[in-house]
Amino acid sequence: MMMPIWDHLEELRERVFVGLLACGVAILTCFCFSKELVVFLEAPVADAGVRFLQLSPGEFFFTTLKASGYAGLLLAAPTVLYEIIAYVVPGLTKSERSFLAPIVFGSSILFYTGLAFSYEILTPAALNFFVSYADGAVESLWSIDQYFEFVLVLMLSTGLSFQVPVIQVMLGQLGVVTSEQMFSIWRYVVVGSTVAAAVLTPSTDPFTQALLAIPLVGLYMGGASVVKLIEQGRSQASTA
Incomplete structure (x- = not known):
């Protein structure tokens, strides 16, 4: 039985609201643990003798907002994906549903695998290369904002490339x-x-x-x- 257009719009509104709520809660939760999140993201060069600096008033605060936003969206992604699938699936044929499930599952696994690969292998290799290259010539004093821009962009681009x-x-x-x-x-x-x-x-x-x-x-x-x-x-x- 087909639903009236207004029922479809109402369902869409509810699912968008749930997705946005999940993102908001995840971002707020990450911000509450923002310092722990910063320490976690600094781990790739924790033993390399790098010192992080706040080069302007509020730089660290806005950096934690940025890191919390990225991390919150990643944590809320499964919920958002579920809401999208739950809205789309009823309108698909049986063969299309059987095709969609492994695609979504595989995409999620590959994306988070890409993030893990970037954090565990790619990011430490890149950062340690820069530290070792500068060793003996300059002291590694890095801007906290530019460091997180580097790490977050690298992780996100790796996840997408996977x-x-x-x-x-x-x-x-x-x-x-x-x-x-x-x-x-x-x-x-x-x-x-x-x-x-x-x-x-x-x-x-x-x-x-x-x-x-x-x-x-x-x-x-x-x-x-x-x-x-x-x-x-x-x-x-x-x-x-």
């Missing part, structure tokens, strides 16, 4: 691109991943860019392999 396999699976499922075509352009993918890593990473050192480019190539090849498995399963189902 969505490559999701896009590949969607294109393969829709029949836009085949796995054979994906594998055939692997040379361009290597070059494109290198360029993307240079654009996405705030630093300019080749070591950090390589640390991001290599996983991007691996993710692309993994996505192409998943598309190939889907094609094989579809072919077996059609011949059965």
Whole structure:
């Protein structure tokens, strides 16, 4: 039974309200623990002898607001995603629902994996490179605001770049691109991943860019392999 348009709008309003409320509560909670959050984000260079400075009045306060906002949105993302899915799913066919669930789940896993990879490997490597490069010449006194801008942008861009396999699976499922075509352009993918890593990473050192480019190539090849498995399963189902 189809719902009247006004019922759809009312449901949309309620789900938008729940999503915004979840974001607000998550951001406020993160702000209440903002100093602990700052210590957590400073951990990649905690043992490198870096000192953080507040270069203007209120810089640290606005930096905690920014960090709390980013962290709160990340914490509220599952709730927002659920509200979007709950609103969209009733209007989808059975095959579309079965396709949506693994896409959403895989996208979420890859995004948070990208964040973890950036925090545990990419960010410490980039920051320690800068510290070691300056060792013996200048003392590492960093602006707290610029440091967090660097770390948060790097983490967010890494999380987004890890969505490559999701896009590949969607294109393969829709029949836009085949796995054979994906594998055939692997040379361009290597070059494109290198360029993307240079654009996405705030630093300019080749070591950090390589640390991001290599996983991007691996993710692309993994996505192409998943598309190939889907094609094989579809072919077996059609011949059965």
